[in-house]
Amino acid sequence: MARDLGLEELLREELGAISGLSEKSMFGGRAFLLDGNLLCGARKDGMLVRLGKGKDGWALSLPGAAQMLSGGRTMQGWVRVGADVYGDDDMRHRLLEAAMTFVRSLPAK
Numbered sequence: 001m002a003r004d005l006g007l008e009e010l011l012r013e014e015l016g017a018i019s020g021l022s023e024k025s026m027f028g029g030r031a032f033l034l035d036g037n038l039l040c041g042a043r044k045d046g047m048l049v050r051l052g053k054g055k056d057g058w059a060l061s062l063p064g065a066a067q068m069l070s071g072g073r074t075m076q077g078w079v080r081v082g083a084d085v086y087g088d089d090d091m092r093h094r095l096l097e098a099a100m101t102f103v104r105s106l107p108a109k
Contacts, residue, residue, distance in 0.1 A: 003029050007042040014096055036109030039099050047086040049095045052102040053077040
């Protein structure tokens with residue numbers, strides 16, 4: 001799957017000043033990790049955010065939002081949103097803040 005360089009840049013701009021952030025190729029796109037734990041990702045088909053099991057209902061109600069699929073398997077707690085959602089600065093920020101809150105609750109790797 002082709003990468004979405006524009007989305008990757010948006011995520012770098014939003015997350016760039018956060019200590020403990022790293023990137024790697026994953027999920028057919030670019031993954032962003034916080035203290036070694038997956039936080040979010042950029043793929044051609046949208047932005048992935050890790051909100052945690054049972055904490056994703058509000059995000060799944062967004063237009064076009066869906067649970068992430070990996071190898072045909074539903075990934076609980078992960079949501080994929082399209083450009084109409086992540087292109088809204090406030091909504092992108094809200095999703096990333098929720099993802100950071102969850103990921104910061106995990107032990108560092």
